[in-house]
Amino acid sequence: MKIALIGYGKMGKEIEKIAQSRGHEIVSRIDPVATGEDFGDGNFEKADVAIEFTIPKVAFSNYQKCFEYNKPVVSGTTGWLDKLPEIKKACEKDGQTFFYASNFSVGVNILFELNRHLAKIMNDLDDYNVEMTEVHHTQKLDAPSGTAITLAEDLLENIDRKKEWKLDKGEKESDLVIKAEREGDVPGIHTVKYESEVDEITIHHSAKSRQGFALGAVLAAEFAAKNKGFLGMRDMLKF
Numbered sequence: 535m536k537i538a539l540i541g542y543g544k545m546g547k548e549i550e551k552i553a554q555s556r557g558h559e560i561v562s563r564i565d566p567v568a569t570g571e572d573f574g575d576g577n578f579e580k581a582d583v584a585i586e587f588t589i590p591k592v593a594f595s596n597y598q599k600c601f602e603y604n605k606p607v608v609s610g611t612t613g614w615l616d617k618l619p620e621i622k623k624a625c626e627k628d629g630q631t632f633f634y635a636s637n638f639s640v641g642v643n644i645l646f647e648l649n650r651h652l653a654k655i656m657n658d659l660d661d662y663n664v665e666m667t668e669v670h671h672t673q674k675l676d677a678p679s680g681t682a683i684t685l686a687e688d689l690l691e692n693i694d695r696k697k698e699w700k701l702d703k704g705e706k707e708s709d710l711v712i713k714a715e716r717e718g719d720v721p722g723i724h725t726v727k728y729e730s731e732v733d734e735i736t737i738h739h740s741a742k743s744r745q746g747f748a749l750g751a752v753l754a755a756e757f758a759a760k761n762k763g764f765l766g767m768r769d770m771l772k773f
């Protein structure tokens with residue numbers, strides 16, 4: 535398969551290694567500073583699929599450019615989801631293909647399943663408060679992480695006593711607090727903790743490197759090249 539990488543930073547480089555090890559060819563590396571390549575230089579149009587890991591403020595315009603070329607897109611960038619309805623519309627009305635995951639690692643997607651299941655159990659057990667922590671490297675631009683937002687949305691859907699998430703500090707009992715910490719080069723740690731007077735229950739994922747995210751993104755690209763519409767990890771992994 536021919537792959538275009540949009541964003542040639544930490545994730546773009548990790549994805550390149552894994553894609554090549556699975557026999558794929560990188561035909562385009564779009565990044566204004568790192569490579570100077572752009573959509574119009576004749577290479578992007580050769581791609582079967584684009585994988586985009588850039589920064590929140592440019593992600594949506596990159597997706598629009600991919601759609602102009604009718605290329606399926608795998609999106610890993612976080613912090614742009616206010617534009618999601620427009621992307622879904624492009625898939626439904628214009629037949630575009632878009633695969634989004636706040637986290638491509640299989641391990642984190644197992645955590646998502648556990649989180650939903652545990653939240654259903656804890657809904658009736660109001661002796662327990664629930665809160666979340668995410669820890670990432672100091673270069674991360676967004677907080678809370680996209681992964682933490684996915685975990686929080688699943689908690690809010692299942693735990694009636696929590697009404698909205700709040701970054702770092704809550705004001706009311708019904709606020710779900712997400713603490714965001716930034717230290718060193720931490721690839722990503724996510725924890726959901728339930729605490730009562732008598733005990734604590736914790737579910738936790740800690741990435742040892744960026745390899746798991748990158749492998750998941752390449753698997754998603756293979757899936758997006760063969761399937762159409764708005765896609766996600768639950769379509770691909772079928773847990």
Ligand SMILES: NC(=O)C1=CN([C@@H]2O[C@H](COP(=O)(O)OP(=O)(O)OC[C@H]3O[C@@H](n4cnc5c(N)ncnc54)[C@H](OP(=O)(O)O)[C@@H]3O)[C@@H](O)[C@H]2O)C=CC1
Nearest residue numbers: 541542543544545565567588592610611612636637638747
């Ligand atoms: N869904 C998932 O599983 C994961 C998601 N992420 C997310 O992916 C994103 C990228 O992460 P990461 O690779 O670590 O970040 P990096 O900062 O290492 O890389 C981002 C790259 O995008 C480049 N860039 C900036 N503007 C553009 C543009 N207009 N077109 C193309 N490239 C551009 C940057 O260039 P320059 O630095 O020169 O500006 C940089 O090289 C983040 O939003 C992060 O949260 C990360 C890991 C896993």
Ligand SMILES: O=C(O)C1=N[C@H](C(=O)O)C[C@H](O)C1
Nearest residue numbers: 612636637674679680681722
């Ligand atoms: O910026 C990162 O590095 C990561 N971003 C994603 C997020 O915001 O959840 C996924 C992973 O945790 C690494």
